[in-house]
Amino acid sequence: MKLYYTPGACSLAAHIILNETGLDFSIEAVDLKTKTLADGSDYLKINQRGAVPALEISPGVVITQNVAILTWIGNRSDIAAFRPAAGSVEQARLLEAIGFCEDVHSAFGPLFAPDLPDVVRERILSMNTRRMTQLETLLKAGGGEYMLPDQGFTPADALIAVILSWAPHVNVDISAFPTACALRDRVMARPSAQKALKAEGLI
Numbered sequence: 316m317k318l319y320y321t322p323g324a325c326s327l328a329a330h331i332i333l334n335e336t337g338l339d340f341s342i343e344a345v346d347l348k349t350k351t352l353a354d355g356s357d358y359l360k361i362n363q364r365g366a367v368p369a370l371e372i373s374p375g376v377v378i379t380q381n382v383a384i385l386t387w388i389g390n391r392s393d394i395a396a397f398r399p400a401a402g403s404v405e406q407a408r409l410l411e412a413i414g415f416c417e418d419v420h421s422a423f424g425p426l427f428a429p430d431l432p433d434v435v436r437e438r439i440l441s442m443n444t445r446r447m448t449q450l451e452t453l454l455k456a457g458g459g460e461y462m463l464p465d466q467g468f469t470p471a472d473a474l475i476a477v478i479l480s481w482a483p484h485v486n487v488d489i490s491a492f493p494t495a496c497a498l499r500d501r502v503m504a505r506p507s508a509q510k511a512l513k514a515e516g517l518i
């Protein structure tokens with residue numbers, strides 16, 4: 316199995332979850348600006364949408380989108396919280412949480428664009444505050460430790476932690492959301508996250 320990633324991008328969540336599972340995998344870096352791999356080859360031939368993560372699950376078979384990749388990895392792990400039974404409420408809750416992470420993702424991702432017009436930035440910042448308020452409310456209601464407190468640590472926690480780690484890089488102050496910040500810090504302190512950060516050259 317090979318994870319296509321860009322250091323610190325949302326692909327870091329799959330990297331953390333792969334480390335949690337102990338499954339065998341390799342990683343390959345993608346330059347998102349040029350859409351190329353380190354050897355200069357064309358990443359668009361691997362994922363025509365040009366985004367990370369992408370996961371090669373067998374030679375020539377690639378899946379994309381965090382929700383599919385995290386689910387696929389979880390289903391191959393022996394961690395119960397990563398692989399709720401098909402059709403169960405727990406599975407629906409996990410997919411719902413990952414979907415909400417993607418809502419938060421879209422309130423941070425566009426802020427990386429260097430040429431974002433002020434009016435658009437203001438719109439996204441306002442959505443960002445709305446999403447962060449929703450996240451903080453959700454976490455507080457559940458005791459604050461995990462996005463899905465009844466299910467424990469899940470891939471949704473890894474994904475939200477990675478997304479929240481972008482805040483300083485896009486000059487967004489999220490200190491008004493202490494429960495979310497604490498979750499981010501707890502996830503990033505896990506050995507699986509530290510190992511992934513090191514492998515991606517971020518620490």
Ligand SMILES: N[C@@H](CCC(=O)N[C@@H](CS)C(=O)NCC(=O)O)C(=O)O
Nearest residue numbers: 324325347365366367368380381382
């Ligand atoms: N919905 C996608 C989002 C993926 C995404 O936007 N990835 C970002 C990095 S965090 C990316 O590759 N952006 C560059 C691009 O889309 O060209 C998913 O869940 O995988």
